[in-house]
Amino acid sequence: MKGFETRAIRTQQDRSQNREHSAPIYMTSSYVFDDAEQARSLFAEETSGPIYSRYSNPNTDEFIEKLCALEGTEDGFATASGMAAMFTSLAAFLSAGDHLVASKSIFGSTHQVITKILPRWGIEYTYVDCSDKQAWKRAIQPNTKMLYCESPSNPGLEILDLEFLGTLARNHSLLFNVDNCFATPYLQNPAEYGAHLVTHSATKFIDGQGRSLGGAVLGSKEHIATVRGFARQTGPAMSPFNAWLLSKSLETLAVRMDRHCQNALETARYLENRPEVSWVSYPGLPSHPGFELAKKQMRLGGGLVAFELAGGLESGRRFLDSLGMISLSANLGDTRTIATHPASTTHSKLKPEERAEVGISDGLVRISLGLESLEDILEDLDQALTRSSS
Numbered sequence: 001m002k003g004f005e006t007r008a009i010r011t012q013q014d015r016s017q018n019r020e021h022s023a024p025i026y027m028t029s030s031y032v033f034d035d036a037e038q039a040r041s042l043f044a045e046e047t048s049g050p051i052y053s054r055y056s057n058p059n060t061d062e063f064i065e066k067l068c069a070l071e072g073t074e075d076g077f078a079t080a081s082g083m084a085a086m087f088t089s090l091a092a093f094l095s096a097g098d099h100l101v102a103s104k105s106i107f108g109s110t111h112q113v114i115t116k117i118l119p120r121w122g123i124e125y126t127y128v129d130c131s132d133k134q135a136w137k138r139a140i141q142p143n144t145k146m147l148y149c150e151s152p153s154n155p156g157l158e159i160l161d162l163e164f165l166g167t168l169a170r171n172h173s174l175l176f177n178v179d180n181c182f183a184t185p186y187l188q189n190p191a192e193y194g195a196h197l198v199t200h201s202a203t204k205f206i207d208g209q210g211r212s213l214g215g216a217v218l219g220s221k222e223h224i225a226t227v228r229g230f231a232r233q234t235g236p237a238m239s240p241f242n243a244w245l246l247s248k249s250l251e252t253l254a255v256r257m258d259r260h261c262q263n264a265l266e267t268a269r270y271l272e273n274r275p276e277v278s279w280v281s282y283p284g285l286p287s288h289p290g291f292e293l294a295k296k297q298m299r300l301g302g303g304l305v306a307f308e309l310a311g312g313l314e315s316g317r318r319f320l321d322s323l324g325m326i327s328l329s330a331n332l333g334d335t336r337t338i339a340t341h342p343a344s345t346t347h348s349k350l351k352p353e354e355r356a357e358v359g360i361s362d363g364l365v366r367i368s369l370g371l372e373s374l375e376d377i378l379e380d381l382d383q384a385l386t387r388s389s390s
């Protein structure tokens with residue numbers, strides 16, 4: 001199946017004896033064996049099939065098969081949340097004494113895992129500026145095992161050069177791990193540029209409707225065997241219900257992303273012309289420093305827009321408090337447009353100087369464009385911007 005949409009819709013488990021058209025939900029924790037020999041060969045992984053839902057189940061199998069068909073990877077493991085996927089992708093490969101090189105601009109909880117949790121187990125890290133190629137090279141040490149990044153980054157929407165990082169990883173025999181949550185497999189496939197591990201929070205655009213948590217780690221058969229070995233024992237598994245829901249969501253990912261991106265581009269253009277806004281960051285605008293790179297490695301500019309209110313913290317607060325329809329929420333990638341203020345929410349655990357380091361200023365607002373009518377989104381932004389500066 002060639003087309004993205006066809007792969008997203010027609011990748012499905014075999015029909016049961018009930019001849020269902022849409023995949024059923026397998027709400028069962030374990031599966032029965034025909035005989036002792038079948039049990040032995042399933043546990044020995046000589047044959048494949050469901051054993052116990054902490055390992056896999058038909059719904060997570062379908063979700064993973066579909067994601068692999070969309071990302072161009074061989075195998076994967078579905079997790080209960082995006083953070084379970086991020087943590088699994090790190091903990092399955094890194095040991096005491098190993099070193100990780102990561103871009104500075106990453107999701108708040110991933111930052112906490114890298115700087116607070118992994119060091120307790122003797123895993124060191126070096127942070128580098130997203131686009132400073134020399135810094136990425138300099139940061140590699142004899143004990144470096146992995147390069148880690150997000151592109152577009154959260155929340156500043158910086159674009160990292162995936163081809164450069166993939167080549168750097170290959171030249172130094174390092175694992176290259178990319179959190180592809182913001183782009184989704186529709187906009188960008190990091191495995192094409194040499195990513196060994198592609199991690200997702202399915203909670204965001206993949207679910208797309210703000211209903212459930214989920215995540216996935218994708219990669220080669222060999223790397224996912226390591227991930228699966230770790231995850232089967234430690235238990236970050238996705239529930240069959242969430243896997244069913246998220247597999248259904250993937251069926252509409254392409255049409256939803258097209259509209260998210262269109263609304264985001266129009267909103268970014270609108271914000272660029274507002275006097276209350278000092279700058280706008282959107283990878284699909286020529287004013288974005290990563291515009292050319294985004295054109296090369298992404299299909300469209302994505303569903304998020306970041307901007308800075310000229311009036312700083314005080315205008316930021318007034319702006320958020322003036323919004324009517326647009327939700328104040330800690331999520332993104334929903335049908336509903338959401339505004340967030342990273343300095344007081346997702347990145348509030350960072351000290352102000354740490355926030356400045358990762359490019360989060362007091363007036364930074366991030367908008368996740370939903371699927372409402374563009375005119376209603378712009379009308380709400382218009383009145384909130386006017387009040388923010390009065």
Ligand SMILES: *Cc1c(COP(=O)(O)O)cnc(C)c1O
Pocket residue numbers: 081082083084086107109110150154179181182201202203204213214215
């Ligand atoms: C939300 C998010 C995560 C974490 O995912 P959860 O599903 O909330 O655990 C990781 N990375 C990025 C970029 C995210 O936006």
